[in-house]
Amino acid sequence: MKSKLIFIILIAGALLLTACSGNSQNENEDELLILEATLEVPETADVNEEITLSANVTYGDKSVTDADEVVYEIWEEGNKEESYKIESTNNEDGTYTATTSFDKDGIFHVQVHVTARALHTMPKQAITIGEGGHYEHSDENADDEHGDHGDHGEHGENNHDEH
Known part of the structure; x- marks a missing residue:
């Protein structure tokens, strides 16, 4: 009887871990967007x-x-x-x-x-x-086409409509 209870607890724990890992996979997919x-x-x-x-x-x-x-x-x-x-x-x-x-x-x-x-x-x-x-x-x-993806200072503050 005691071994059945341990077996049920192990199965329930495995199911719980599987459900949680499925959510983290979706979160990782969101993080990979560019x-x-x-x-x-x-x-x-x-x-x-x-x-x-x-x-x-x-x-x-x-x-x-x-x-x-x-x-x-x-x-x-x-x-x-x-x-x-x-x-x-x-x-x-x-x-x-x-x-x-x-x-x-x-x-x-x-x-x-x-x-x-x-x-x-x-x-x-x-x-x-x-x-x-x-x-x-x-x-x-x-230069890399996309440049550096970090913080950038402004390059020249002159705003013109045409040059």
């Missing part, structure tokens, strides 16, 4: 041509329609210290857009800073304006 931003910038544009910058933001496989911040940072090749930022428009479908134009030939970098779900991502892409420019090799394109 904030991603797909940056869409034309490869080339003419001087003074208005272009649209677009970022499609997802968390896991779901569109993020309520990002905390989506800001575009733009700078000329070799001149990041003179970058400027443009606020985006939330299209409420997971895309965040902004328009801009460039007033001279050159190679420019566009980096979108996205903060959502307590995460930050910042993919970057280059655009050639007009005839482009003749620059020596730069490490600016060697």
